Amino acid sequence: MTDSSPIRPVQYRDGRPVPHITAWSREQVPPQPLAVIHGHGGRGLGFEDEVSHIDRHYDVPWMRMPATRGGHPRYENVHALRQRQAMSRLLCQMCGGPTLGTRRDERSLFLVASAGGRPIADGELTTSPPTHAVCARLALEHCPPLRRRGWAAALVEHTPVWGVSGLLYHPQSLEPVPTADVSGMHRISFTDDRSLRWTLAARLIIALEGVTAVTDLDVLSDEGTAVARGSR
Template identity: 40%
Template sequence: MNAPRQITWNGWHVPFIAPWSRETPRVGTIVRAPRGAGIAYADELDAADRRNGTLWVRCPVLRGVGKPNLAGVHPLRQRQAMSHMLCQVCAKSTYDEAFNRWGGRHLFLVRADKGQAIREGETTATPPTCEPCAAESIRACPELRKGYTAALVERPQPWGVAGTLYDPRTLRPMPAPDTRDGLTFVNYEDPQLPWTLAARDVVTLLGCTTVDLDHLAAHDTTV
């Protein structure tokens, strides 16, 4: 896909995956799937409601309309960025010149306490970032200014989704108290997957090498 136009707000680029105020998720009526093995929308007709059999949250696509929520994540655009390895900020492919310079690796930049590196096999719902956007993000993003870590990753592999689990008996959403955004990570092999309303794609990071962004800016090919 071609990268969409860049949108700025208060002098900074608005991340591609950030939702806007007119993109409030639509709350559909959750019912038991026809065969009883999972959840469905009562008015589910559009194939866009599902991906690989998993039900996804509905959200309008009105990028640039209203005000950006820089701390939020738009479900569809996050999924596009993760599926195609697009930069979460500018939406350009991370299969770029830097990818080749880094020996066929993607740059992942995530919020972390100081000194906490990305672990081998770690799961994340944060899409990759290109080199220029990573440099801007650590200056512009309030969350990253609190602490971040970066790694070059050889193999970001599909792992599952992050979403809201529904109780198979009551069809009520189940709390996820240990997560910052209230979402539960569910593996594709997990029997709870049919009872999950997905909101993020999740990958597992394999072949991780922790990096210093200053070294990357200096075009260090020995990382």
């Protein structure tokens, strides 16, 4: 592998690959010093000690979370910063390397959990970043839930940002607004300015447009790239 390869070594723990966007036990979410602030659009949610270029992205306050990767991986948790960077830059969710330019047709490969293997629909929303073909195969090899519960993959032409997933707060009490979603988070479109200004974002959501289903990952290759294997 050369330094210019977009496919990076995947980190392993106890013989199992750890996705780039996975949160580790030393990256626990600290208390969030939230407050009502007055910005150019009026009242909204912010931090008491907010530094706008660090705490605010897409004009939304983003959940603070250390990025230290220590302890043990918490596979069920996603790191807020690494997920946002992977979505906005189209980085591989497994290795963290760029996926743009790895295919001649300039499409991006997406692999998502899907009950019963339901295909990805055109226009579908997702918080799962793209992946390289070799990294997608690695995920299926080592992730029993994907094989057991089902998965879907697709090559996607366009990935416009749609909104965020996060905690929604009441404008008066600043108490969290309940949701029926098992994640405890609300999905807020960037067109919903009223809700957006009271949201603490934890995930970036994109739409998948120009979708071509992929049912066999073995037929795909990462064109013009070298394959990197991480140390175990």
